[in-house]
Amino acid sequence: MELGYITAAAAAEAVRKREIAARELVESFLGRCTALNGRINSFIHIFEQEAMDQAEVVDERIKGGEALPLAGVPVALKDDLCYSAGPTSWGAAALKDFHPPYTAAAVEKLIAAGAVIVGKANLDPFSLGFSTAASLAGPTVNPRNPDLPAGDGAAAAVAAGQCLLALSSDSGGALRIGADRCGIFGLRPTTGLVSRHGLCTAAPSFAQVGIAAREAADIELALQAIAGYDPRDAATAAVKEGIPAAQKRSAAKELKIGFPEAVFDLLPEADRASFEKYRAKLEASGAAVVAVELPLFQEALHAYCVIAAAEASSNLGRFDGIRFGIPEAEANMEDWYHKTRGRIFDLEAKRRSIFGTHLLSGENFDAYYRQAQKVWKLVRRSFAAALEHCDLLVLPVAVSPGNGCEAGGDFLASYQEKLFCAPVSLSGLPSLCVPAGDGAATAAGLQLVGKPYEEAALIALADRAAL
């Protein structure tokens, strides 16, 4: 069995049938985690012992007759998901040596389904960014092409075959852009479908727990395990009585796919051409491609940046050296805060704190924050309106590498990279990033955006269309 290229579903099946012990499976993946990490730098913590112990528990449960959907499946967690077995640093100096006394709800559910956590994946401090360029551990290298940024440590671990699944956060597009860069599938679920309990975030309005996998079917498997009501996250109240049943799945021939022309016009010429190819493939699969409008698409990014910065300035306020981070113990509290926060925050955390503070101060509140909230509401409506004319939307994930400005660009340019992802975050709709372009690392990837709770429809199409 070539374990490096097995699917999560097949691996779990083999463990359930006791063709392979969870211990053997996990041991093999731990070997890859350690062996490749020096080159890829996808993990900042590997649970060598804890993972083996967990695998043993899984073997015992299998012997006990439990039918575990993710039996023995090795999983990476972005290090903003709390897991009580070890440290959770959120990539930040302020949380050095923080061992959370709780485990994120989604992680608990994965473990209950038989998954084994092999490590914590690399990230930018406080998850503020999607390149790992600012990581205290250094950037993650893209397993497909060492010259390109990986975007997301967890996605890189999946792409490198260090694990079969990963949970990673997605606020403005970190998971989707990372999955795109690494050539794998990445799902940002419907807002409120997956509990955010235990997810460290600076942008609570937008952060969701997403899934990365090399196969679309594996995404669905993981989603079934982690979706659903959790009393610890009030946002999941909408699915308290169960997840709304998916509408009757349209056959490929009846599927209507929305292409927002004006959005594609924002792409560079080369990338636009690849989307013409995707359109042709979708049409060849029998689907009808319809034109849709998404007004305020560019303004959505601005609204996202304003709200995310405002929330970051508030959510990061707690890191003041009193409970988290080693303080600069000054007699004057004002000095204490200045010096401590000055030291434990990286450049981006400072930038967002200052920017966010400015946006919420005095008359800026109405001019920017309130205005951004209005745009948010309108963007949500515009997506809902577009989806009245089709079953799902196709959007780019990001400008393809080489056409973008990720390397050494200024921070405003890097915010611009979320142009296609941030509006979807505002919409609250599920989005599946699909590896496309025949596996070429430099191709522009696409995301399928569906109606609320219609993740399965996106996954089915991605499987079928072979983009």
Next chain:
Amino acid sequence: MVMEYEVVIGLEVHVELMTKSKLFCACPNRFTTEANSHTCEVCLGFPGALPLLNREAVQKALTASLALNCEIALHSYFDRKNYFYPDIPKGYQISQYFIPLGSSGFLEIEDDSGAPKKIRIGRVHLEEDAGKLVHGGAGDSAVDYNRAGVPLIEIVSEPDLRSPGESRRYLEQLKSILQYAEVSDCKMEEGSLRCDANVSLRPKGSTVFGNKVELKNMNSFKAVEKALEYEIERQAQILRRGETVIPQTRRWDEDKQVTIAMRDKYQATDYRCFPDPELAPIELTAGEVEAARRALPEFPAQRKSRYMAEYGLPAYDAGVLTATRGMAEYFEACLKLYDDPKSLSNWIMGDFSAHLNAAGLEPQEAPLTPAYMAALLQMIDKQLISGKIAKEVMAKVFATGKSPREIVEGEGLLQITDQSELEKLVDEVIAANPDSVQSYRSGKTKALGFLVGQVMQATKGKANPQLVNKLLAEKLK
């Protein structure tokens, strides 16, 4: 001529709600001496922990708003008030800044002349408490977060109060209402009710407010009154000198009985309030509001009038009996079993209250239950015991928890009403006190009292005093 000033006072009161748990987590909402023991990842602001709204706190805040005659916002939400201080774990306090749960209410009090006066209440909003700094001897400080996240309501009056006395009565009335509604125990000494006062002076007749000073750190209603009196005099002196009052925050120093400047108002902080993205809005239905309104108890003012009208009690009695809901309910429970309201009132205001205070008990916790109270008073009415013995019996009920009948029978305290037995004693007393007998016969009726007392003493108070009186008077004719 000395310029006359009008005093303008507004009060901001914070009240801790009596809920089982904190506002956004399951930690118990009760006092403990063990620092940081009632804490969890939510109230300590750990990353990844999400707040969950306690509906009981919303219900209490709704009850308080209705009790204070407020309009209720069916849709309101929580905001974050961002600032840095070690006693707030998250770097912000969760409060209701933009839309308070209750607004445009009022509280009726008596003004200094005793006339009724409505004090407008601007807002009642729900928020979380901060922790507490504990300062060590060596200049170091520690933080106790047990109180962090405890639900509070802030009640802000309009500047309608015109004297320290009105302010004290406003607080007393507020406390009484909130206790009646079982919203809070309102113990200012223990910090479950806290009050800041805004006070300014303006020339009589002026419609423009003078510069305002905020007073903090008053630990009792008395201290609020004293601090206001001091501050009014201080501001009056400044104005009489032709100077200007500096708008600032001042601290009441209980030891020195003065107010001391803390900070000037121009340093006002911008709290950068914005809606908390981690909390869902508070949605109430008109039906829920109506149900809460119907569940409101009868409040002290209404109850007082009813006691006067229905039971013919004097205003003083009615006021004392309705001062707390517990006392009023005790009185009414007794009244169901015993139908002389005035006699009951006398006993409750007198010995019963004294025993409660001595034992630190609430009426409902008293060993002398309404049934026991009724039984005791009925024994007096049936002349089975005297009032004096009844006092002793009540003390013994408080001490032992036994029923009045058990004590009276067990200790042989039943009143002596046997005429022949008493006649014998009366004869003995007349024989032993010829001088008193002489003075009585010569017209000094006061001497009879002495002779009655002698008989009572001989029976250890068990003789029926009316009977002894009658017998003595007959025999001395």
